[in-house]
Amino acid sequence: MTLWPKSVQSRVKTGHDREIVAAYPFRSAAPTSLWASLIDGSSQNLTFAGYTNYFLWQQHPRLGARLATKANHGARVRFLVGDPESEVTRKREEVEGVPLTVSTRIKITLDALAKMGPCDGVEARFSDQHIALSVFMFDDQMLVTPHIASLLGDESPMLHLRRLEDDGLYDRFASHVTALWEGGRQAEL
Numbered sequence: 001m002t003l004w005p006k007s008v009q010s011r012v013k014t015g016h017d018r019e020i021v022a023a024y025p026f027r028s029a030a031p032t033s034l035w036a037s038l039i040d041g042s043s044q045n046l047t048f049a050g051y052t053n054y055f056l057w058q059q060h061p062r063l064g065a066r067l068a069t070k071a072n073h074g075a076r077v078r079f080l081v082g083d084p085e086s087e088v089t090r091k092r093e094e095v096e097g098v099p100l101t102v103s104t105r106i107k108i109t110l111d112a113l114a115k116m117g118p119c120d121g122v123e124a125r126f127s128d129q130h131i132a133l134s135v136f137m138f139d140d141q142m143l144v145t146p147h148i149a150s151l152l153g154d155e156s157p158m159l160h161l162r163r164l165e166d167d168g169l170y171d172r173f174a175s176h177v178t179a180l181w182e183g184g185r186q187a188e189l
Contacts, residue, residue, distance in 0.1 A: 019169045021160040027134075027145045028154035032059050038138040039066065046070065049080040049177045050134035050145070051092075054105035055154060057112045064116040071121030079113060079124040080181055081106050088128035095150050114189045125184030135177050144173055 024030045039046065039060065046067065048056065057063055071077050082089050084103035093101045113124055134145040134153055140163040148156045163170035 016165075016168055019161050019164050021141070021162050023160070024158045026155055027143075027158040030143070030158055030160070034160070035143075036060060038136075038141055038143070039063075042070065042138040043073070043075055044139050045076050045078075045137060046139075047076075047078045047080070047135070047137040047177055047181075049078075049130055049180065050136065050153065051082040051131055052102060052105035052153075053079060053081055053109045057108060064112055067122060068116050068119045071119050075121060077122045078181065079109065079122075079187075080127050080130065080177070080184055081109055081124065081187065082128055082131060083126040083185070084110075086126075086128050088131055092131060096152060098152070110187060110189070116189070118189075122189070124187040124189055125181060126187050127180045127184040129180050129183070130177075133176070135173050137174060137177065140170070142170060142173060 022030075035056075050056075060066070067077050082092075082102065084106040089102050089106070093103065096102065110124065113122065116122060132147045134143075134147070136143040142161045142163075143158055144161060145153055145156050145158045147153055159169075161170045161173070163174075165171075
């Protein structure tokens with residue numbers, strides 16, 4: 001026998017979907033304040049496994065300084081980006097057909113990271129394996145964007161997840177990012 005009224009029972013998540021905090025029909029529909037609170041609230045692990053990560057530098061003032069401070073206090077900050085010179089990137093540019101090319105957006109991220117200067121705890125690697133899935137990790141929370149066909153990342157849906165169980169949604173996506181990171185190539189900053 002449950003003690004919760006029926007109106008509350010229907011709102012309490014008990015299955016695997018309980019790790020889903022929110023869903024957005026477009027990545028751009030998530031408030032910038034959500035990203036800021038996740039970035040600023042993380043203290044151990046910040047992983048940006050988006051193919052370009054370009055939008056972060058546009059939407060978050062002084063992001064480099066904020067990330068450097070976190071790294072200086074022991075956080076691990078990782079960027080997994082596409083190789084701007086790869087065939088995968090070139091093909092994606094053809095699909096998108098926009099003036100601000102994928103390779104240019106990647107180079108903007110690499111330039112922003114280089115401007116941070118040498119910083120222990122900040123790393124970047126290249127991988128072309130995540131062209132259709134972006135995963136952004138902030139300690140025990142993450143944002144996941146499965147890219148839809150020819151749409152840009154900000155036009156694709158996004159899930160906000162919170163880790164609540166072993167081998168749940170969060171852990172499955174985290175394992176994916178770990179495999180990509182381990183197979184990635186060092187990007188010189």
